[in-house]
Amino acid sequence: MKRLLVLLSLIVTTLSGVAAIHSNDLGELDPGTGKSIIDMHVHVAGLGYGDSGCFINEGMRNNIRFPFYLWAMDVSEEELEKHGDRVMLDKLSSRITASETVDKAVILAMDGYVTEAGILDKDQTQIYVPNDYVARETARFDNLIYGASINPNRKDAIERLRAARRDGAVLLKWIPSIMNIDPADPRHIPFYRVMAELGIPLLTHTGMEKSFANARDALADPLRLSLPLEQGVTVIAAHIATTGESEGQDNFERILPLFAQYSNLYVDISSLTQLNKLGYLARALEVEGLTDRMLYGTDWPLQFFPLISSWYHLNHVGVESAWQVSGIANKWDQDVALKVAFGVPGDVFRRAGTLLKIVQEGR
Numbered sequence: 001m002k003r004l005l006v007l008l009s010l011i012v013t014t015l016s017g018v019a020a021i022h023s024n025d026l027g028e029l030d031p032g033t034g035k036s037i038i039d040m041h042v043h044v045a046g047l048g049y050g051d052s053g054c055f056i057n058e059g060m061r062n063n064i065r066f067p068f069y070l071w072a073m074d075v076s077e078e079e080l081e082k083h084g085d086r087v088m089l090d091k092l093s094s095r096i097t098a099s100e101t102v103d104k105a106v107i108l109a110m111d112g113y114v115t116e117a118g119i120l121d122k123d124q125t126q127i128y129v130p131n132d133y134v135a136r137e138t139a140r141f142d143n144l145i146y147g148a149s150i151n152p153n154r155k156d157a158i159e160r161l162r163a164a165r166r167d168g169a170v171l172l173k174w175i176p177s178i179m180n181i182d183p184a185d186p187r188h189i190p191f192y193r194v195m196a197e198l199g200i201p202l203l204t205h206t207g208m209e210k211s212f213a214n215a216r217d218a219l220a221d222p223l224r225l226s227l228p229l230e231q232g233v234t235v236i237a238a239h240i241a242t243t244g245e246s247e248g249q250d251n252f253e254r255i256l257p258l259f260a261q262y263s264n265l266y267v268d269i270s271s272l273t274q275l276n277k278l279g280y281l282a283r284a285l286e287v288e289g290l291t292d293r294m295l296y297g298t299d300w301p302l303q304f305f306p307l308i309s310s311w312y313h314l315n316h317v318g319v320e321s322a323w324q325v326s327g328i329a330n331k332w333d334q335d336v337a338l339k340v341a342f343g344v345p346g347d348v349f350r351r352a353g354t355l356l357k358i359v360q361e362g363r
Helices: 002-022 065-072 077-083 087-098 131-138 157-166 186-198 222-230 251-255 280-286 310-326 331-342 346-359
Strands: 037-043 102-108 144-147 172-174 202-205 235-238 265-268
Touching: 037 346, 077 087, 087 102, 087 144, 087 331, 102 131, 102 331, 102 346, 131 144, 131 157, 157 186, 186 222, 222 235, 222 251, 251 280, 265 346, 280 331, 310 331
Parallel strands: 037 102, 102 144, 172 202, 202 235, 235 265
Antiparallel strands: none
16 A cells, blocks of 8 residues: 555655646746746758759658658648748747747758769769758748858868858867768868858867768767867767767767867767766766866757657656656757756856857857
8 A cells, every 4th residue: 555655655646746737837947047948959951842952862862860850840741842942940939929938949951962073963872951941941930040051172162161161050060970070180171260250150060970861970980170170160069979989988088088188179968868868968978177168059859769768768857857858748848848847057058159150240
């Protein structure tokens, strides 16, 4: 009987937590920032409908991931064909508007695989989302912000960089392992110097890449970021180089010494609650001084079950918080709540906004 009473008490406690969440009150899970958080890591894609200029190559279209990504983005190919690729941004804006914590999101363009000769190789480009499309579509909304992507192998890379800045880009996004970018290539030094001059941060994937059909992971070795850092670029190492190894060393351990060397190195905590990265967020929060370099992001649309669940983190957040978080419908509020339950400090949620305000001066 005693065990039954304890069980009933636990059920009542957790259900009351869910009720509080469904009444639009995050309670203790609120980071204290109000609706002022900027998610600085949100992806979109497209199939070229509505003259978007987007495309996905045959290898990615035929990959098992493709239908899951459409489902996670809450669109169908028929819907994209009927309304154009821009419908994805319509839905994104609506969901962010419905969030109680996240106010804006940086929507990331994605340049393609560019050869060392400066030629865009469409066959090897798994996903392409042009800058002008993202700039044009985000301008329709108050809560979507333009994030550019320029492969420095392009012959006109610096010209594109200046154009992106004029069009209001707040950062530059790379996934080196699928874009054929070596961040340590000295030929990119002029590009980096203009980035530093313009004050455009570089948000670049670090660590193993498993979201695409194929990737050259050596290019996402965090030590390759030393060159842009030395040129004065503000670098945001996406995912803190979690997962994978470079030259036999764990990538997460490999990036840590760089923080003492470079004050212009930051990280984002997007994707760190995914099933394939269990324990990394807790480890990162224990590294002295690292929270001072963290920025908030989700890596949307990778916010779906079974890739993410609060129940995977019981040893860090406890049963009651896991239950509460699992009851939150809005994916952004759910992500914020889970990271708050981990103990992510409020400043981390505000930092991206502060950085982007600096970059947005003169817009």
